[in-house]
Amino acid sequence: MIRPPGAGAQTHPERNYAPAIYGSLLVTGIVAVQWKADASTDPIAATVVVSVVVFWLAHVWSEIVNRRVRGGIAIDEAREIALDEASMLASLLLPAIVLGVGPRLGLSVDTAIEIALVVCISQLFLWGVVVGRAAHHGWVLPLVVAIVDSLLGIVLVALKVMVLH
Secondary structure (H helix, E strand, O other): OOOOOOOOOOOOOOOOOHHHHHHHHHHHHHHHHHOOOOOOHHHHHHHHHHHHHHHHHHHHHHHHHHHHHOOOOOHHHHHHHHHHOOHHHHHHHHHHHHHHHHHHHOOOHHHHHHHHHHHHHHHHHHHHHHHHHHHOOOOHHHHHHHHHHHHHHHHHHHHHHHHHO
């Protein structure tokens, strides 16, 4: 019996993984672009936090406006939208911690940034696995999704190196 893709996989239709992946790509891009631009990781961490929060607010606002076009929206619905997009905020936590704490633990600025980028790309890989497992039975396709997500992050870093260095 031939089963369609995703048949037998655990599906969670109420979960929206796009903000987490988008947030992870955003953080990767911000850290990569800021590398060598600052002599300290604190401004990079601050840029990551402020940028992701602003993008999160923009995503929430745009979805609220989109729903308002179709009619009214209750405060509970707006809160639900904000929570649905909140995984974007989670994407900044580990890289910002590495950037904020790393140099205080004796890491050089470059090492802290390199570790933050590894964390960013690792998050992309893990989100790829989560999304792949939710959509596909088995492990082959989830690993392909994870690798593609990771490669997007690596491409961001490579473009930064090629363009800005």
